[in-house]
Amino acid sequence: MKQNNKKTICVHAGQKQDEYKGINTPIYTSTSYGYLDTEDRFYPRYFNIPNQRVLIEKLAQLEHAENGLIYSSGMAAISTTLLSLLNSGDHIIFQKGLYGGTVNFVFLDFERFGISYTILPDNEPETMIAAIQENTRIIYVETPSNPILSIVDLKMVSDICKSRNIISVIDNTFASPFNQNPIDFGIDIVLHSATKYISGHSDISAGAVLSSNEMIDRIHETSLNFGGTLNALMCHLLERSLKTLAVRLTQHNENAQVLADWLDANSKIKKVYFPGLKSHPGHEIARNQMMGFGGMLTFDIGGIDSFQFQKNLQLIKPSMSLGGVESTICSPALTSHRHLSDEQRKLDGITDNMLRLSVGIEEVDDLIRDLEQALG
């Protein structure tokens, strides 16, 4: 696995000097800025106010991108990006196994805008190539995927796209910028729900897109009209969150590996989905393209009552969302993927007794003890 040397970037990159020599970037709350004697036109919805720029500078360095935009939610980043780049009559390919909110967006809104799409039945290169049409503009992937942590080969995706003039897009939320940098493998656009690991404390809703200057300019134009901007106070909190991204993720990675091994060895557990397990079908690819396997794992508790199991937990909180310092657990069938039909869930390999664990940074022995007592 590759070395990860992002700690200094997390702490320092992008920081703006305060005129009083304060250590932190000041918070610039203005929504009105002078315009005489300057070419600058600062305004929050133009995505250019100082605290947004500081945050983008840090995120762009972490993702090896030239530029980026910060939004008020992950879905604002995803929908604005896709609708900036797709026109009526265009076609887009989605990998198998997507975040539920993205699937909802596609099912509900794409037809109205005259955008056609293919959701792949599997993520093999031949299947991806066979789905390409003359009007295909984008191939969109999410690896590791939610909730079954399947892995897609990023180099393979970017090779397929580059030779055909297709834009490659990834939702990199589960890996976080600490564990995976898709631009290194030739992926064009990286999306994040910053609500998750980038925030890390379950208290901010935000999203981001990172890419080349040219691509960001295109997305920026539509972003102004859709208006999903983030205010200076939240940008400040996210800058603060990112300072500890490296230490948080190091601990998330470590704890998740220990828990995955423990669950995998437990006879009461039917199946464990975690890319750090040698038995995971995407393990080798994950080793090559990730710097850590992440803090998310999913397991199937077979015949055990999943509702009762969650009620039995004392430390791990049954709750929605993920990526916080605290461990949380949820049933994807009842939360993130509840709007999908039974058939679609089956296609995505999501069972009713599947639980998705967002492993926190607590003492790992305490987490094991909690799982053990809840299993009975």
Ligand SMILES: *Cc1c(COP(=O)(O)O)cnc(C)c1O
């Ligand atoms: C949460 C999530 C999103 C959506 O982000 P919001 O901040 O909730 O809008 C998108 N993709 C993935 C993988 C997510 O986990």
